[in-house]
Amino acid sequence: MPAIDYTFWILPAILATSFITGVATFFLKETHANLRAWMNMLAAAVKVALVVAVMEGFFSGESFEMRFSIALGFDFLLRIDALSLLLTALSTALWFLTTLYAVGYMKGSENLNRFFGFFSLCVTASVGVAIAGNLITFFIFYEFLTLATYPLVVHKGTERAVAAGRTYIWYTLTGGSVLFIGIVWLYVLTGPVDFTPGGVVAGLVDDHPIELIAIFAIMMLGLGVKASLVPLHGWLPVAMIAPAPVSALLHAVAVVKAGAFGIVRVIYDVYGIAFSATLGVLTPLAVVAAITIIYGSLRALGQDELKKRLAYSTVSQLSYITLGATIPGLMSTTGSLVHLIHQGVMKITLFFCAGAIQITMGMTRVSEMSGLARRMPVTCACFTIGAFGMIGAPPTAGFISKWHIGVGSAQAGQEWVILVLLISSALNAAYFLPIVRSMWFGEERRFALEASTGAGRREAHESLLVPMIVTALCSILFGLLASWSLSPLNMARIIAETLYITE
Amino acid sequence: MIEPMAWCILAPFIGASLAFLLPGRVWRRPIAIGAIGATLASVWMLTSQVWNSGAQRMDLSGWPAPLGIGLAADGFSVFMIVMTGVVGSLIGAYALWHYSDLSDATEPAERRLFWPLWLILWGSLNAIYLSSDIFNIYVALEVITLAAVALITLSGKAEALVAAMRYLLAAFLGSLSYLMGVALLYATHGALDLVIIADQERAGLPEVGAFALMATGLALKTALFPMHFWLPPAHSKAAAPVSAILSALVVKASFYVLLRLWFGVFDGPAMYAVGILLGTLGSAAIIWGAFQALRQMSLKLLIAHSTVAQIGYLFLIFPLTARRPSGELAAAGWITEACTGVSYHALSHALAKAAMFLGAGVVLHVYGSDLLTNMRGMSRRLPITTFALAIAGVSLMGLPPSGGFAAKWLIVTAALGAGQWWWVLVILIGGLLTAGYIFLMLRWAFISEDAPIQLRPANMPIQLAALALALLSVLVGFRLEEPFQLLVIGDPFPIFDLP
């Protein structure tokens, strides 16, 4: 055995890389711009390497676990299983890209130490959420995520930003404490609960189903805030006041994913899909998710602010995951899990483009963007790919997840889900295609920011472009090479199989 | 061999008398550091002794219980002593600077008298946690009150004096009603020792009278909700280290005595209705304190009101450990959770509140006033203090990964286990309101300041003291195993073995 049991230490090491960098960035001097950039980039690279090591370790059958008992009742458990691998890979990869993007985007603005510090803390939290082994550890990182994102939302320090921060905090903290009550109640009822594929609650207690339904409802309320289900989504558009990298990584990927991931964990690893089906809790959740999908798209239609429109599209896209998760069936679960990755990649591309456009052209409103393609063709191309991904046009990744959720729900005999998918695709087209059309085919208008320079190409800074292109390519390749062995679809299928075998 | 229990009391008293006799500037720092070191050493020795060989008991001046006074140290008292020691020493480190000559915030007189008063206070806190004689507890309570009031008046401002006077009168009233209770108990049982009184069978009406008087007196000294009027002005007008001492430590002493009486002398769990009343008053405190804190415009008043709120959580132990009229324990399987949860809340609140008051002290020193509105852009000017305030806030809110979270987790588990789900609602609303006023404070820290104003430099040690306390209040939340084992040594909450 190697001196240190590396299966024990690798998980905290993954967390530590971004945590230590975060804390270290606080103590840097404000002027050490490139040192800070390099430090963060290095940390991101190390973390990616570690995750890759864990991934190939996992596939070669090793199990990674770190258990540390806090008190008699509950212990702090970090554990890698197929499901957590999915989100860890996503968070780590996208953090690497977003850090590169943020370095370019934030050049010149002040108190960057605080920004990058909390940025890495947020990633620690989101990876923590992914590799949490039981509900309590999940909750610890879930709340840590809220705290770490608050300073980023109020980063600008203006009155409006702080007001947005306040709304954000009220929503997420209420959600958090409601979830807390749910977890404690479950703990009182069933004792310490670890995530085991196929669910653990079924075996433990079957004499008071009403309490279990109440617990499930409470947990969904708590997680619903972060997963932005309809009545609880108010904070997402408001939080768009944060700088672009924040809204890109956090509000499109890390924070909302924590909510959706939580829902998937609760349904599959705590309650077990079969037991929840017998309890009958899945259909109401599916209905709520459906309403969110439609409502999100409807609200997105009316938004003129690009980032607000993207926010509402996140609200609706996210509920695909919840919808897919609530439908019992291998295909729909695969669809929902793979959408976890695809939505992240596509949405981050769109936010990168939105940020780049805002920085280079000073444009934030959709109405101002006609004829933009001539000045920023690459950004517009990436935006188009992202937009088509959102609509679910075939070569992109969006199509794959919609296809799987659709087929899964049809197999499970819930045809209405397909109707919802269609309506939402149509609505997505209704609010994305006009932007794409006006970008490529709209007639050129004088642009606000660069009054002087002529008509030539004025592309964004390359540190903004590279991550954008990479994520755009990913959203195409994840679709095109979906059946490849290492593709996210395949990983999602493996996970889905593990969830269903034990049933 | 050295009996650590005695030295826990002797060391601070020696330090106090030395500090009183040698008030000179040159002597102050060595005496202070020496006293703090000695006390910490004796606390450490006591903890290891109790950890290894269980509860200790020592008869003072050679005479056994009924005649002489006994010092008893079981898990719970050692837990409180360790809390006082840790928080006290860190506040002492802050005070070392605050009352030293480089700070212009204090006059020479204050600097000379702070250490004797604080060390006597510390000694008498340890004395209370160790004493098992109700009259001795009365005298020690008096020492604490006088020392605390004297510390408040140190700052010399007019409103500090008024606050001190109100606190003195209230505490005097509380002590006298406690003394009347002691007299009644002596009249019925003929003995003053807790253990002896506990063994004798419960008498009728006199015991009821004694309980009513003593419980209310102690509740007044712990500032339970309706009787909290004296705490906010007293804790906010005093100097920073003093308000930290008051909020974090002094308030807990009278609660400790109330707990001892509740479980030992008066067989509290049998009184289900009284338990529910105390729990309701506690919940009212949580909500009222938080609401008041939300409405404050100055930082120290905000934190003081938050103390009133957080004390409410402590009083939830009474309903949770009470026995239903039908005789069986309300939270049959969850008693350990309830008791350890409340004591853990006391610990994490002490750490977090001390950190916040010290942070407020730094803000007061640097900005000249602790009005929330002029804390604009504090996160740029005082990053470490903002960080400390934020983390302490996290622990108060009970968000993971902090001590507050562990305590909240335990209390909520016990509440749900006991089927008294309404406390859970109160805790939920309380937690949210706490978040409300914490972020009210942080909100101003993050708003970027419009006009760059010239500020006094804040030197590092005091910020680090606040940060250390805040970090401790979070780290304490990570490992609960050992503190739990410590807490249950000597069976301080004797309701475990009941059927």
Added chain:
Amino acid sequence: MNHLLTLAILLPAIGSLAVFSRFIGARASGVVCAVAAAPALLLGLFASTMEHDVAWMLLGATFGVDPVSRIFLIFTGALWMACGLYSASTMRSDPRRSAYFFFFLLSMTGNFGLLLARDVGAFYCFFALMTFAAYGLVVHERGAGPRRAGRVYIVMSILGELLLLAGLIFAVAAGAGIDMADFASGVAAAPNQELITALLFFGLGVKAGAIPVHVWLPLAHPVAPTPASAVLSGAMIKAGLFGWIVMLPLGWSPAPAIAPLVVTLGLLGAFGAAIYGALQRDPKTILAYSSVSQMSVMVVAIGAGLMAPDRWPLILGALAIYACSHGFAKGALFLGVAVAKQAAGRDMLRRMTMMGLALAALTIAGAPPLGGAIAKKSLKAAAAGPESPSGDALALLIPLTAIMTTVVLGKFILVMAGAMRTNEGKSAVRLSPWMAAPWLTLTLGAAAAAWLIAPPTEPMTDAPQPTIPSLSAGDALAALWPIALGVLVLAITMRLARSLPKAPAAPAGDLLSLYTLASRATVAAGRRTRLPGPARWKLDFVPLVLDSIEQSRRGETLTNIERAMKTWPVAGAVFVMIVITLAAMIIL
């Protein structure tokens, strides 16, 4: 052969990327357009049936060629090549030519991709790629007309794709396999076969221009640049047909109930479109309507195939030939319109183009010596054979469609003649040999196609196989009378039209006005009823709660109570009260 297959798809794709990234200049991109179609054409001509599995792509893609797709490849390849060649030369002067070439190549990729795809996933992927790329061609000439046409086109095609997606999802869910081989049988065996067939039919119908969902076609084709509309009308529409052939449960035992509906729609389309086309003035709109009517004829064939599963191989053969000849002819006619414009000046050229146009028109109409006649005959024989259920009705109706086609095309020829004489649409570009050649090849191809190409035989099924084409005298006569009748009718109507006051020009998209009215009404209704609940209610109630707490900050009630409690007498009284209550609680 495999490399040819991949090349057929990759060449146009790489070409489009090169054009986009400005890697190659405008001239080079023109050449690329022309060359890109070659591999597909060669595949069509020489490739034998084969299968090439690409496991990692999309949902496990497989590509390959089979007898039906070979025929489609031939005429599509030829058409793309001709139009590519043509647009390479005409488009050189156009300022936004690189955009044109980019979208041209992208649509070509899509078209070849879906023909070669042997699995549903790849088919749908390339189908969507072609649709979205074609939008670029439709709106190439900026301006109000193309914008409106583009918007209608995109809305309709998205609806079409969603219906197709739904159909595919239901089919796969019901057990149909991903690849084409057992997709149709899976659909046939599916419990909700009706729903799937309907969804697939209308999903692909949008692209193919089937009646209720054809409205975008008459709008889009005229506004697109001529080579683009030629390709649109000739090749891209056929993609819809190909989709039907491959996906619908044709030739499988249980005949779906909607078959009669399909037939009626086909017939309705054939007559309605032709009549409506005759009323139009713009030549390209007339041609568009003629395409709609021709496609409706094919819809009739499909309907017949659905109704008489065992006769399907026969109909399939005829259908392929018919589509091939129609493709060539329609491409030739569209190019002819452009060529006519360019040749307006010199009368010798004018006469030649008129001759060519007449030849192409006659092929479509089914004049005897030309390929069209054979196609029509075999189609009539297959679809309207004696033992097919509504055989005799069809036997009568198909010739009638021939009449209507002659009327429409006659009107087209007359309009073109008029335009040539007055040469008002004279285009600046001189007619160069590079432009004339492709047009000529297409016209000849139209005429000869039916003869040259052997109909695809289904090796496996034992159903009656299509015979080698032969045209007896009787057949020739049977083909002639409808044309004659058509010419007669046209002459009568023209005379009548001259005497009657100028009939108002019928709007291009006939049913569209209906649809826009309906959609505008629903949107207005939606807005008027103030969508109840969440949509209107801004749903962020939390800030309201916060503000109320904020206001309470100014409200004095709380502070008064707190100050009152601070006064000594009140505090004292509270103290005593608590002592009393504690004692009372224990005693009672």
Added chain:
Amino acid sequence: MTRHDATLRRRRRRALLRVRIVVAGAGALALALLLVAAVLELPEGPLGLAEEAAAQLAHTGVDHAVTAVLLNYRSYDTWLEVGVLLLAVMAIFALRGGAHLENVRPAPRRDPLLTWLTRLLIPMLTLTAGYLLWLGKFAPGGAFQAGVVLGAAGAMLRLSGTPSLDRIGDVAIRILLAVGFLAFLVAAVATRLAGLDMLELPPGRAGDIILMVETLATISIATTCAVLVMAMPGAESPPAIAAKDVRKEART
């Protein structure tokens, strides 16, 4: 604020006052009843520690039971009690901002009767204090009574203006004040180091130790009482007076 409002407010305040008196009275009465009932139910007959105290008296080295309890059985209480006294003085110093007594008001003009009386009484007071101190061993007396008498002497000196404690300087004052507390402290530490329980007086020399501790306690109690009288704030400290005038016009 018009006169009408003033009268209205005053009437309202008086009404409020009346309500408060009634409530307080009722509360106090109820408490009285409770206590009376409790007292009536008290167990009868000898219950306390009278016998044990008397039985062990021999070992305490003192004959009078109360002194034995005070200085032997529960000497820890007495120690804390002296600590309270020391604290009170410290608090007064805190109030006055410093222990130096120099700026105490200068002695008033000499009054013949007063000076004669002090010259007569001071020796008598010290004598009785000494007697009381010594009496503690056999009869009620001891450190506190002696200390108070001596303190009264100090107060008299102060009132008659004759210089006394305010002359002897800050350090001396501190030592005199702390000597009582230190006595107990030393006793506790000594017994601890000697291996006995804290404050456990060896029976043999208990008597002398108690006497010695009592004398030191008397000294510190006396000084405390005197200083309490002398250092009472508000008597002289000039800054306070200035503040009062400020307050006066603020109010008018």
Added chain:
Amino acid sequence: MTLLSCGYMSVCFGVASAAGAATPETPVLTSHLVYMLTACLLFCIGLFGLITRGHLMRNVMSLNVMGGGVFLFLVAVARRDAGESGPDPVPHAMTLTGIVVALAASAFALALARRIHSITGEMRLEPGDDNS
């Protein structure tokens, strides 16, 4: 004051008679019972004085009255448990300690009151308290 004292006397006799007339085993009016009852009444009178007015001097005095009540009660208990060697010394010691503690606290309270008076010119804590 006269009203108060005769009111008090009537209460004592009422209680005594009630005690006497009550069932035989209730204690007959022994001397220490009288002192205990007086002590309780003293305690409550002090309490009443404390909580009705806000004047600082009045409060300190009422607190001392309450203290006196408690100490009287202790001495009475000592009297009750008197053995042949005299009254029980422990309550006596407690009283002595209590008195000293009360002395210290009152001294400090008075000093504080005087300081507040010298600064604010009033002898009350809150403007709301009436200082009659």
